Amino acid sequence: MSDDDDWNRDFDPRSDARERALNVLFEADVRGDDVAAVVARIKVPFDDLTTGLVDGVATNRARIDELIQAHSHAWTLERMAATDRNVLRIATFELIGRPEVPTAVVLSEAVGLAKRYGGDDSGRFVNGVMGAIARATRGGAAD
Numbered sequence: 001m002s003d004d005d006d007w008n009r010d011f012d013p014r015s016d017a018r019e020r021a022l023n024v025l026f027e028a029d030v031r032g033d034d035v036a037a038v039v040a041r042i043k044v045p046f047d048d049l050t051t052g053l054v055d056g057v058a059t060n061r062a063r064i065d066e067l068i069q070a071h072s073h074a075w076t077l078e079r080m081a082a083t084d085r086n087v088l089r090i091a092t093f094e095l096i097g098r099p100e101v102p103t104a105v106v107l108s109e110a111v112g113l114a115k116r117y118g119g120d121d122s123g124r125f126v127n128g129v130m131g132a133i134a135r136a137t138r139g140g141a142a143d
């Protein structure tokens with residue numbers, strides 16, 4: 001995706017919230033900080049969805065990481081790129097903690113974030129792992 005594509009995309013507050021949540025979780029992960037400490041440093045208040053995603057990942061992190069580890073076939077969490085790891089955490093939380101969000105939306109948003117912020121293979125990697133987690137948690141890869 002080029003910078004021009006980024007400027008031309010339609011604004012979606014839900015996608016924007018996922019992006020902000022990724023930034024917070026990424027910073028906490030890379031710095032080794034507590035998520036609450038990162039949030040406290042940010043002076044601009046978050047919308048409810050961003051707060052819900054960040055808090056949901058932080059609160060359910062052990063279960064989320066277990067699901068990711070169980071479905072990432074020979075990739076440890078430590079071996080994953082920090083961006084991919086945190087995109088997977090957000091999407092996994094959405095699958096287990098936000099049942100009102102269709103599975104297809106969760107997967108599409110996760111793959112989009114991975115392609116936008118991750119490496120060349122991030123989209124495929126996130127898609128594969130999230131497809132497996134979706135099947136395990138919701139009984140199907142897409143709604």
